[in-house]
Amino acid sequence: MSQPRDKYTVVIGLEIHAQLSTKSKIYSRDSTTFGSAPNTNVSVVTLAHPGTLPYLNKKVLDYAIKMGLACNSEITRKNIFCRKNYFYPDLPKGYQLTQDKTPICIGGTVLIRTKKGEKYVKLNRIHVEEDAGKSIHQNEETDTLVDLNRAGVALIEIVTEPDLGSAAEAAQTMMEIRKLVRYLDVCDGNMEEGSIRCDANVSIMPKCSTVFGPKVELKNMNSIKQIKNAIEHEIDRQVGIVEAGGEIISETRTYDPATGDSIGMREKEELNDYRYFPEPDLSPVYVTDEWLDEIRNELPVLPEQWRTKFIEEYGLPEYDTGVLTDSREIAKFFNAVCQETQNYKAASNWVMGPVKSYLNDHKIGIDDFPLTPKKLAELIELIDSGKISYSSASQQLFSAWIKTPKIAALEIAEKLNLIQESDSDSLEEVVREVVDKFPDKVKEYNKGKKGLIGMFMGEVMKATKGKADPKITNQLLRDKLESVG
């Protein structure tokens, strides 16, 4: 059945603000520590006292360029800064010091994967600017409370083209960008603390049309899930209005995750006139070839590069590469394991399974994981050589070794009595005894009741207290049964 929604093309563009993880702010030496007491990470520059001047933090540009290079953007060589003028209590200067005509990165793409396949989402620009302070509106208060700790913290604003066709694509884009800033170590990517924030411009137009509908800007989405829900809700809202013969008003709406609804924020949009002009207090920034090369050399292996390597060199399935490249640290760790073992799929299973759940359970990062990649490879080797079974390795040896990583795995396995009987000579002995014990069953087996192998297997396991290597035992049993038959 055709839904009203199917009649429309959805057009979404994102504006993503990422707080750069510099120690000090963009134009002053104030600390950027999150969670400090209100109005303590401030200076005369942040508070816009008369006569104070901005002093540019070089690292902010390094980080912005890094992000641009990772997205294949063109880097602007001659940068100037601009004042974006508006009055708001959390903006002490009365203008935001930002970039307008010369964003430091132009164009570029971010690769996303959805059910529809791969897509290079086009970026419009990435520019640097300062964050505003925080306004706190409490119901029981008649005043708004202003905390200026955040004012002046360095941001990059990543602006996509109106290139996204669904809430799923928008959410995926946000996820990829968050992954990228974390890989590059330019932002901690924490959405709950507001380190990375997303506004979405959403509009719809009839399927046959090429003229964009009026756009609505959605704010206040603090998780990937909220981005998805808020955009879905907005599409439904717009389709509902148009289907009912109404008109969409271009406005800013804030999403309330508690109700799943959105509320219009400002009505007088036509008065939004920022009167940009060049900042006279900051000298221009020229990006040289040397500077670019320096940053290019610092670029880590990016998720796409890992992915290609994991597929082409290690022969891993698509799903595995997605999980393993989710964070730079995991990807690096997994790759290190693969330097120590040839069994790449087993390495992948270990990292995606027991290792990741250990990290989750203990709320630690892979850097604090007690076992080295080499040790994990040893574990895989112990299984592959038949000394211990996968189940005893993953259920017992793994957690025991984590507690005492300095002791050799084999020693622990012996102590826990996990070593499998795979010595063929002694196993053959057991197999012979078992087969001799049940002459009737042997006859039945050789008459075609092959399922009896399970019974023999069980007997061998009983005799060896479960330590017989199942593969070898199976082979020995078959050989023996057929030879007596």
Next chain:
Amino acid sequence: MKVDKHTVRKLAHLSRLELREEDEDNMIKDLNEILTWVEQLNEVDTEGVEPLTNMSHEVNVFREDQVGEHLDHEKALKNAPKKDEDFFRVPKFLNQ
């Protein structure tokens, strides 16, 4: 460019200034005089001249990413017309 009543009102709004109606005419006159005076610059031939955005000819004036001294919290709040122990206080500006 000519400044009219509409422009003056818009500017006043953007600047968060309250302009009495009797002052508007004076403001229009003043602004127009300033603009006319500045418009003399249009007579200069600027063909092929890069726009100047900064009086100093320096480029790439940076500092390293280091935290410096902060303003003492009490001092930071001192000049605010309204404050409490922690925050600047302003009239509530968001109705929800």
